[in-house]
Amino acid sequence: MTTTQHRTAPPTSGRRGGNRSRPRPRTTGLSWGVSSWPAVLTVLVLFVVPIVVLSVRAFTEPEPGLQNFERLFSHSGYVENILRTIGISAFSTFLALLIGYPIAYQMAHGSRRTRIFLTVTIMAPYLTSILLRSFSWLVILGQQGVVNEVLGAAGLGPLSMVFTPIAVVVSLTHYLLPLMILPLAATMRSVDTSRLQAATSLGAGPAQAFVRVYLPLTKPGIQAGSVLCFVYGIGAFVIPALLGGSDGSMLGSLIHSAISQSGDYGLASAAALVLAVLVLAIIVVFQRVTGMSTTEIAGRGDLGGGRKPRTRRWGYGRLTRVAGSAAGVLDRLGISRVRRLPVLAAVTLGTLVLAPQIIVIPISFAATKALVFPPVGYSTQWYTEFFTSSWLDPLTVSVRVAVITTIFAVILGTLAAMGVVRGANQKWGATTSTLMMLPLLFPTVVAAAGFYIVFDRFGLVDTEAGIILAHITIAIPFAFSVVTAGLRSLNPAYERAAASLGASKFVQLRRIVAPLIAPSIATGALFSLLISFDESTIAIFLSGVRVKTLPRRIFEALSLETNPTVAVISVFVMACALVAWLAIVVTRRTMTRSSRRS
Amino acid sequence: MAVQNGAIAFERIRKEYGDNTAVDDLTLTIEPGEFFTLLGPSGSGKTTTLMMLAGFTSPTSGRIIVDGVDIAHTPPDQRNIGVVFQDYALFPHMTVRENLAFPLEMRKETKDVAEERVKRALDLVDMQSLADRRPDQLSGGQKQRIAVARAIVFDPAFLLMDEPLGALDRKLRQRLQVELRQLQQELGVTMIYVTHDQDEAMSMSDRVALMNHGSIEQMGTPRELYENPSSPFVADFLGTNNMLSVLSTGPDHITFQTGGVLDLDGSLPVPAGTTVVAVRPERLALVKAGSAAPEGYSSCSAKVTHRLYLGSHTMYTVNSSAFGQVRVQMQHDDGEHPFQTGDEVGMIWRARDVKLFQDKPGA
Numbered sequence: 001m002t003t004t005q006h007r008t009a010p011p012t013s014g015r016r017g018g019n020r021s022r023p024r025p026r027t028t029g030l031s032w033g034v035s036s037w038p039a040v041l042t043v044l045v046l047f048v049v050p051i052v053v054l055s056v057r058a059f060t061e062p063e064p065g066l067q068n069f070e071r072l073f074s075h076s077g078y079v080e081n082i083l084r085t086i087g088i089s090a091f092s093t094f095l096a097l098l099i100g101y102p103i104a105y106q107m108a109h110g111s112r113r114t115r116i117f118l119t120v121t122i123m124a125p126y127l128t129s130i131l132l133r134s135f136s137w138l139v140i141l142g143q144q145g146v147v148n149e150v151l152g153a154a155g156l157g158p159l160s161m162v163f164t165p166i167a168v169v170v171s172l173t174h175y176l177l178p179l180m181i182l183p184l185a186a187t188m189r190s191v192d193t194s195r196l197q198a199a200t201s202l203g204a205g206p207a208q209a210f211v212r213v214y215l216p217l218t219k220p221g222i223q224a225g226s227v228l229c230f231v232y233g234i235g236a237f238v239i240p241a242l243l244g245g246s247d248g249s250m251l252g253s254l255i256h257s258a259i260s261q262s263g264d265y266g267l268a269s270a271a272a273l274v275l276a277v278l279v280l281a282i283i284v285v286f287q288r289v290t291g292m293s294t295t296e297i298a299g300r301g302d303l304g305g306g307r308k309p310r311t312r313r314w315g316y317g318r319l320t321r322v323a324g325s326a327a328g329v330l331d332r333l334g335i336s337r338v339r340r341l342p343v344l345a346a347v348t349l350g351t352l353v354l355a356p357q358i359i360v361i362p363i364s365f366a367a368t369k370a371l372v373f374p375p376v377g378y379s380t381q382w383y384t385e386f387f388t389s390s391w392l393d394p395l396t397v398s399v400r401v402a403v404i405t406t407i408f409a410v411i412l413g414t415l416a417a418m419g420v421v422r423g424a425n426q427k428w429g430a431t432t433s434t435l436m437m438l439p440l441l442f443p444t445v446v447a448a449a450g451f452y453i454v455f456d457r458f459g460l461v462d463t464e465a466g467i468i469l470a471h472i473t474i475a476i477p478f479a480f481s482v483v484t485a486g487l488r489s490l491n492p493a494y495e496r497a498a499a500s501l502g503a504s505k506f507v508q509l510r511r512i513v514a515p516l517i518a519p520s521i522a523t524g525a526l527f528s529l530l531i532s533f534d535e536s537t538i539a540i541f542l543s544g545v546r547v548k549t550l551p552r553r554i555f556e557a558l559s560l561e562t563n564p565t566v567a568v569i570s571v572f573v574m575a576c577a578l579v580a581w582l583a584i585v586v587t588r589r590t591m592t593r594s595s596r597r598s
Numbered sequence: 599m600a601v602q603n604g605a606i607a608f609e610r611i612r613k614e615y616g617d618n619t620a621v622d623d624l625t626l627t628i629e630p631g632e633f634f635t636l637l638g639p640s641g642s643g644k645t646t647t648l649m650m651l652a653g654f655t656s657p658t659s660g661r662i663i664v665d666g667v668d669i670a671h672t673p674p675d676q677r678n679i680g681v682v683f684q685d686y687a688l689f690p691h692m693t694v695r696e697n698l699a700f701p702l703e704m705r706k707e708t709k710d711v712a713e714e715r716v717k718r719a720l721d722l723v724d725m726q727s728l729a730d731r732r733p734d735q736l737s738g739g740q741k742q743r744i745a746v747a748r749a750i751v752f753d754p755a756f757l758l759m760d761e762p763l764g765a766l767d768r769k770l771r772q773r774l775q776v777e778l779r780q781l782q783q784e785l786g787v788t789m790i791y792v793t794h795d796q797d798e799a800m801s802m803s804d805r806v807a808l809m810n811h812g813s814i815e816q817m818g819t820p821r822e823l824y825e826n827p828s829s830p831f832v833a834d835f836l837g838t839n840n841m842l843s844v845l846s847t848g849p850d851h852i853t854f855q856t857g858g859v860l861d862l863d864g865s866l867p868v869p870a871g872t873t874v875v876a877v878r879p880e881r882l883a884l885v886k887a888g889s890a891a892p893e894g895y896s897s898c899s900a901k902v903t904h905r906l907y908l909g910s911h912t913m914y915t916v917n918s919s920a921f922g923q924v925r926v927q928m929q930h931d932d933g934e935h936p937f938q939t940g941d942e943v944g945m946i947w948r949a950r951d952v953k954l955f956q957d958k959p960g961a
Binding site: 491497499500505511512 | 652653654673674675676677678679680681683684685687688689690691700701704705748749752758
């Protein structure tokens with residue numbers, strides 16, 4: 001028995017530590033680094049391989065050579081398409097910066113009420129499917145839409161905007177706005193406003209102080225927001241496909257029509273490769289200029305904290321000095337001293353951003369099929385239509401796909417996060433992080449084309465399994481990044497304590513880590529669920545005949561007919577969001593109340 | 599079944615982080631049932647040493663022998679060592695009872711046995727009434743006791759503690775020092791205790807290893823370290839000391855950079871290469887000018903330049919002919935008038951309290 005001579009043993013049952021009382025000589029072996037392998041393998045096989053295959057196909061379809069690129073660059077229509085893609089994304093990015101900056105400013109420095117209002121106006125569209133937002137713009141910009149009604153009342157002729165680049169730019173700017181505002185606001189929050197006060201105390205007017213001091217300090221946010229918008233703009237697919245027609249077509253819609261309409265895999269692959277190269281070029285140039293990492297760009301909201309903005313000469317350049325004296329004119333005229341002006345501007349812009357969301361409510365009660373605003377006559381027929389199998393079946397498919405995707409993405413993402421945060425090898429951790437975030441930054445439309453080509457070979461196109469596999473890859477970045485953040489704030493002493501008490505790595509994860517980071521895991525799961533449920537690009541490429549997700553069904557409804565049932569879905573989505581939000585608010589209230597009581 | 603008797607030996611342990619050597623060629627033996635303290639300033643390698651023993655990090659080279667088996671690369675969950683963490687690391691999502699039952703569950707103890715042992719461990723630390731609380735409902739001292747109970751509930755042969763009293767206030771710390779020491783003796787467990795607090799090290803330990811820059815400066819009983827420091831670092835780290843730089847040495851005297859000249863009267867040969875001399879303020883004493891030194895004491899003249907009243911004692915700064923400027927600690931004596939600033943006084947000391955340090959060979 002184990003009681004020893006030299007010590008006054010406590011009255012034990014005689015059995016100390018059982019069969020564990022003697023440490024077995026075994027190497028530490030498996031460290032957490034291993035736990036990221038399943039996710040790494042998943043992203044490599046399911047995401048990277050299809051893109052590689054796609055790239056190869058661009059050079060080998062139908063026979064080895066450059067003929068696909070020759071076709072792409074010799075046909076004036078295709079060249080125009082590429083230039084238009086760049087032009088539209090650049091212009092939309094610029095507009096997003098112009099509109100987003102005042103909003104972001106108030107989100108960072110405004111009063112509590114202004115901040116909450118603007119957060120709602122920005123987050124509501126951000127969480128709404130791009131398809132539903134495109135539908136809103138169809139209603140607003142259509143031949144009989146809101147804008148033309150207003151123009152008509154002013155005696156101006158109807159303007160054709162849908163199926164022209166105008167509709168694409170407007171809609172794309174609206175889509176990109178949150179991507180611009182989130183990094184901008186994060187950077188602005190880290191700017192010390194006492195520097196503005198310092199500038200005014202030194203004799204600069206408000207406008208001049210803003211241009212000479214504040215603007216240069218927010219440069220990292222401007223850069224990150226712009227590159228994010230530009231990258232997402234270039235990869236846009238749903239918006240040009242629905243609103244662009246042939247005049248407003250972009251690379252994304254070109255890839256889709258090449259595959260789905262003409263079965264021209266070679267051209268589609270070449271176009272996808274051009275798109276991918278454009279995106280990578282932007283990111284590489286951006287990283288060279290700013291020194292930010294890929295994960296930092298993709299991490300969005302986390303930007304700016306602690307990073308020292310590289311503003312060595314920007315604030316002293318000739319451009320800012322000229323702009324500064326121009327701003328001085330505003331100061332002298334007193335325009336910049338109207339105190340409510342910035343708030344008013346931001347609130348007006350925020351309202352405009354939210355408006356398309358609201359406009360669909362009356363449309364959902366329209367009596368006619370045509371998208372006329374305000375509707376001529378009201379009915380609930382579209383609500384009745386939504387509750388038929390034509391819509392409920394796709395809804396069921398979407399829910400099932402989202403749930404299964406979430407389960408896999410959360411397990412893989414959590415394990416990968418453990419590997420990165422708790423793994424011993426820093427370099428391997430950084431590589432893993434970049435790989436995990438890749439599907440978030442890489443244009444989904446390119447990946448979707450790759451999925452289509454590779455999955456076709458395994459009979460996975462037009463199956464739920466195919467959509468789930470593809471969705472897992474794009475949900476992993478969300479699960480991974482949220483859980484990583486949660487883990488980083490978890491004291492590693494808990495795991496060490498568990499280990500010292502005899503818990504294996506697996507038991508530590510199950511009994512200690514998982515319960516303690518449950519909120520992060522739940523948030524990651526919620527994100528994965530939303531991403532998969534909302535996802536339209538991959539669903540449009542990979543489903544259609546036998547399997548149909550809800551976004552795919554909406555896409556059909558919008559591209560083949562105009563159908564106010566889509567407005568009904570928008571209303572439902574908003575209602576769900578409202579209920580969820582209220583539920584969160586109520587539970588938070590009761591939780592703080594009960595914790596105060598104890 | 600093998601017996602864990604609680605002996606530990608570090609053999610030439612080395613731990614590097616990149617270019618940085620945290621622990622450098624460490625060799626030490628800890629006896630069964632001993633209260634052994636690793637003492638040192640932050641960055642001295644004491645926590646790294648503890649982490650290697652607990653298994654949270656592996657040494658770059660060397661062996662850690664426990665009961666004849668090298669465990670240097672054994673995973674922590676297979677070591678059967680109780681650890682009390684600096685911030686206790688009580689699992690916040692479990693009650694006290696669940697926290698204590700956790701290690702027993704890991705060892706597949708039956709429910710009855712586990713319940714019985716949890717109860718006994720809580721009895722030992724006198725915390726039975728808190729079994730159903732959650733950690734965030736406990737005070738600092740309670741958390742500390744529960745953390746100890748959790749570390750001993752599975753009856754490990756070793757107990758490691760990483761600054762377990764650091765977060766507590768002074769009074770509580772002193773009480774818990776006594777309790778910890780009693781508990782360790784009661785259980786007969788081998789204790790490896792890490793601290794930067796010399797009072798804790800002195801009051802609890804059987805032996806202390808004073809670490810600096812990743813290696814052991816001196817190892818021994820608290821008394822040995824205090825009375826016979828082997829290096830200026832040890833002399834300076836423990837307690838307070840007048841550290842005097844040597845300007846030059848003669849056959850029977852030392853000249854200090856402070857200007858003092860210490861005449862050793864041949865009572866002590868001055869070793870070659872003596873660079874630093876240490877003498878503790880409480881081993882110096884002030885007497886009235888001109889009074890004769892008692893038997894066995896040396897004396898010199900001095901002038902009080904500063905006086906600091908500290909309640910339990912008074913710290914004088916004096917300019918002495920033997921040492922130059924030094925501090926002298928005097929207990930209060932009702933009969934004696936305290937000396938005033940500017941007073942000409944005498945100063946006495948015993949020759950054996952003056953410690954001479956030589957340059958390390960090769961250093």
